[in-house]
Amino acid sequence: MSERVVPAADRRRRRPTKAGVVLSEELIVETALRLIEEHGADALSVRRLGRALGADPSSLYRYFRHTDDLLLAVADELIGRTLRTWCPTGDWRADLRDLGLRMHAGALAQPRAAVLSSYRVTGRVHEIQAVEAILGVVRGAGFPDPEAVRIYHAFVDQCLAFGALDSASIAMPKTARAADADVWRATYARLPAATHPHIAATARHLVADMPRSSYPAALDLLLSAAAARLAEIRAGEEG
Amino acid sequence: MSERVVPAADRRRRRPTKAGVVLSEELIVETALRLIEEHGADALSVRRLGRALGADPSSLYRYFRHTDDLLLAVADELIGRTLRTWCPTGDWRADLRDLGLRMHAGALAQPRAAVLSSYRVTGRVHEIQAVEAILGVVRGAGFPDPEAVRIYHAFVDQCLAFGALDSASIAMPKTARAADADVWRATYARLPAATHPHIAATARHLVADMPRSSYPAALDLLLSAAAARLAEIRAGEEG
DNA sequence: TTAACAGGTCAACGATGTTGTCATAAGGTG
DNA sequence: CACCTTATGACAACATCGTTGACCTGTTAA
Numbered sequence: 001m002s003e004r005v006v007p008a009a010d011r012r013r014r015r016p017t018k019a020g021v022v023l024s025e026e027l028i029v030e031t032a033l034r035l036i037e038e039h040g041a042d043a044l045s046v047r048r049l050g051r052a053l054g055a056d057p058s059s060l061y062r063y064f065r066h067t068d069d070l071l072l073a074v075a076d077e078l079i080g081r082t083l084r085t086w087c088p089t090g091d092w093r094a095d096l097r098d099l100g101l102r103m104h105a106g107a108l109a110q111p112r113a114a115v116l117s118s119y120r121v122t123g124r125v126h127e128i129q130a131v132e133a134i135l136g137v138v139r140g141a142g143f144p145d146p147e148a149v150r151i152y153h154a155f156v157d158q159c160l161a162f163g164a165l166d167s168a169s170i171a172m173p174k175t176a177r178a179a180d181a182d183v184w185r186a187t188y189a190r191l192p193a194a195t196h197p198h199i200a201a202t203a204r205h206l207v208a209d210m211p212r213s214s215y216p217a218a219l220d221l222l223l224s225a226a227a228a229r230l231a232e233i234r235a236g237e238e239g
Numbered sequence: 240m241s242e243r244v245v246p247a248a249d250r251r252r253r254r255p256t257k258a259g260v261v262l263s264e265e266l267i268v269e270t271a272l273r274l275i276e277e278h279g280a281d282a283l284s285v286r287r288l289g290r291a292l293g294a295d296p297s298s299l300y301r302y303f304r305h306t307d308d309l310l311l312a313v314a315d316e317l318i319g320r321t322l323r324t325w326c327p328t329g330d331w332r333a334d335l336r337d338l339g340l341r342m343h344a345g346a347l348a349q350p351r352a353a354v355l356s357s358y359r360v361t362g363r364v365h366e367i368q369a370v371e372a373i374l375g376v377v378r379g380a381g382f383p384d385p386e387a388v389r390i391y392h393a394f395v396d397q398c399l400a401f402g403a404l405d406s407a408s409i410a411m412p413k414t415a416r417a418a419d420a421d422v423w424r425a426t427y428a429r430l431p432a433a434t435h436p437h438i439a440a441t442a443r444h445l446v447a448d449m450p451r452s453s454y455p456a457a458l459d460l461l462l463s464a465a466a467a468r469l470a471e472i473r474a475g476e477e478g
Numbered sequence: 479t480t481a482a483c484a485g486g487t488c489a490a491c492g493a494t495g496t497t498g499t500c501a502t503a504a505g506g507t508g
Numbered sequence: 509c510a511c512c513t514t515a516t517g518a519c520a521a522c523a524t525c526g527t528t529g530a531c532c533t534g535t536t537a538a
Contacts, residue, residue, distance in 0.1 A: 004528095006484075013484050013535050023486085046526060056487050058528080067526065119408035121419045121449070123426040128435070131427070131445075135437035149444040154457040161400035169358035180360045187362040188370070196367070198374035205388040210360070218393040222457065225464035243497095245515075252504050252515050262517085285495060295518050297497080306495070 005065050019054030025063050028053065029073050036074075041111045041171055046070075068116060073124070075110065075117035080126035082106040083133065092141035093223050099134070100159050100219045107163020111171060118160030142230060151226050158222060162215040169213075181211040244304050258293030264302050267292065268312050275313075280350045280410055285309075307355060312363070314349065314356035319365035321345040322372065331380035332462050338373070339398050339458045346402020350410060357399035381469060390465050397461060401454040408452075420450040 014022050021027070031053050036044050046067060050057035064070040082102050088095040107114035121127070134156065138148045169177065184207045193200035253261045260266070270292050275283050285306060289296035303309040321341050327334040346353035360366070373395065377387040408416065423446045432439035 004485085011484085012537090015485055015534060017486065045524080047524080057526085058488080059486055061527075062485055115404070115407060118404050119411075121422040123422040128427070128430070128438070132435045132438050135441060139437055139440070145441045146444050149441050149448050150453075150456050151460075153448055153453040154460055157401065157404065157453045158397065158457050161404045162396065164404065165354070165357050165396065165400045168354060172358075183360040183362040188367070191367070196371045198378055199367070199371050201378070202374060202384045202388050205385050209388050209392055214389075214392040214396045217389050218397050218461065221390075221393055221464040222460045224467065225460035228463065228467055243516090250515085251506095254503060254516055256517065284493085286493085296495085297519080298517050300496075301516060 004062055006062070017053070017055040017059070021054045023053065023055060023059060023063065025073065028060060028063055028070070029077050032070065032074050033077065036110060041167070044112065068120075071113045071116045072120060072122045075113035076122050076124040076126045078106050078110050078113060079103075079117070079130050083126065083130055086133075088133075088137060092137050093227060095137050096134070096155060097219060097223060099137075100155065101216070103159045104163045104166070104215050104219075107160055108167045108170060111164055111167035114160055114167060115164040118157065118164060142234065143226075144233070147229070147233075154222060158218060159215075162213070162218065166213045166215060184210050243301055245301070256292070256294040256298070260293045262292065262294060262298060262302065264312065267299060267302055267309070268316050271309065271313050272316065275349060280348075280406065283351065307359075310352045310355045311359060311361045314352035315361050315363040315365045317345050317349050317352060318342075318356070318369050322365065322369055325372075327372075327376060331376050332466060334376050335373070335394060336458060336462055338376075339394065340455070342398045343402045343405070343454050343458075346399055347406045347409060350403055350406035353399055353406060354403040357396060357403060381473065382465075383472070386468070386472075393461060397457060398454075401452065401457065405452045405454060423449050 008025050011024075014024075016022050028049070032044055032049055035049060035052055046060055047057045049070075050060060053060075060070065064073065082099075082105075086095075086099050086102055088099075117127075131152075135148060135152055138152050138155075139145070143151060172180075188199055189203040189207055191199050191203075199206070247264050250263075253263075255261050267288070271283055271288055274288060274291050285299055286296045288309075289299060292299075299309065303312065321338075321344075325334075325338050325341055327338075356366070370391075374387060374391055377391050377394075378384070382390060411419075427438055428442040428446055430438050430442075438445070
């Protein structure tokens with residue numbers, strides 16, 4: 001085993017499946033994405049994917065070494081799609097905010113791929129494009145290189161981390177989600193001020209705020225910290 | 240089924256396992272934590288946990304409805320342990336920073352529990368303690384209630400999200416991790432400036448920065464944004 | 479035309495979470 | 509002390525999962 005996978009470029013023989021399908025890395029990734037869109041993230045398994053393609057599950061191992069590799073390819077395709085819908089305006093802060101929200105939404109649709117791509121480096125085309133684009137925005141804003149990289153890193157990781165998190169929440173059966181939201185009403189909002197003064201004082205806001213994603217707020221905090229830092233840097237240069 | 244689980248308080252009959260162990264929610268959670276500490280997060284499965292306890296796996300379903308419930312209990316225990324090592328000083332920013340780093344480190348040790356507890360509400364004792372404590376710090380700093388909740392929410396979620404992420408990275412076999420780190424050297428650092436100017440310009444910093452966690456940086460950005468906001472609020476009150 | 483071999487298929491392995499059923503010992507009651 | 513109820517542990521089974529080794533066949537290059 002271990003070297004069953006042939007690099008995409010070297011593939012010659014296009015032998016059709018029993019069901020008549022001609023496999024390819026592209027087709028597999030597309031089908032995987034379709035599967036997830038239609039039936040949720042948990043619907044993606046090697047076996048189901050094989051079934052959806054009309055091929056034996058083990059065939060996929062001729063294209064991907066293991067599931068992780070497949071998920072990384074899916075993630076990269078997703079990055080590409082997100083990037084294509086993004087039109088930077090030249091205002092760094094607005095551009096980053098927009099991209100962050102888009103990538104977060106994209107990750108929402110792809111929890112497992114999002115988790116993977118957040119701590120793995122694919123080195124694939126779309127990932128590289130994204131790195132180049134974001135670094136361009138940050139450097140264009142005026143951050144010196146070491147700080148630009150730090151901000152790039154925090155920005156990307158924050159986006160992917162929240163994406164993975166929020167998508168897990170969305171994937172819950174909605175009865176369970178409702179039950180969770182209710183804990184804030186039924187448990188937290190009922191705590192007596194005597195023992196839990198801070199929770200009691202803010203109960204109303206907790207009930208309203210906690211069931212929603214905090215990503216937009218976290219993103220804005222990150223961006224405004226970056227903006228403040230940029231102002232410092234500019235002041236330092238002038239003075 | 241569905242109602243095989245008896246609330247901890249109502250338990251009477253302490254019938255020992257074949258192996259002579261007397262089960263309890265407490266013992267199960269402790270054993271789960273030990274299992275993870277000793278053999279990594281992936282070592283935690285119902286079956287392995289049963290084996291470690293000297294009990295049939297299915298017995299655990301008398302104590303937890305499903306694996307998620309067990310993980311939530313583990314997460315809550317972990318929150319408790321973390322909280323106990325934290326001694327707030329009164330300086331809100333330093334205290335939050337310290338707690339953030341501690342909780343992140345705790346989550347690192349418990350990836351699966353961390354993910355779960357980040358998007359679920361347990362309503363268990365330690366979680367409540369943590370909410371009360373953090374809200375106390377934020378409100379004590381002078382944030383008005385709605386904003387205090389927003390900052391609390393972003394702070395906690397970011398901490399757990401990065402914790403889950405970074406722990407996934409740590410859990411990788413170290414050969415794979417080295418390979419990933421090498422992508423920055425072998426792929427990114429080799430991209431020509433002609434096609435990828437920003438990556439080329441910052442390659443040195445990318446290689447150094449990307450394999451590390453960006454959580455401390457992200458945390459500092461969040462805290463400094465919060466500090467700036469607080470300054471604004473104070474100025475507004477005075478003016 | 480043929481021979482090599484890429485690539486599809488089959489069957490199997492061991493692992494997972496979960497549940498329906500059964501057996502038994504604990505503990506309240508008389 | 510004995511009895512009955514029932515809480516709780518054990519067993520066996522199910523469906524699912526990723527993965528691999530061996531096999532077989534159609535494509536393609538010579």
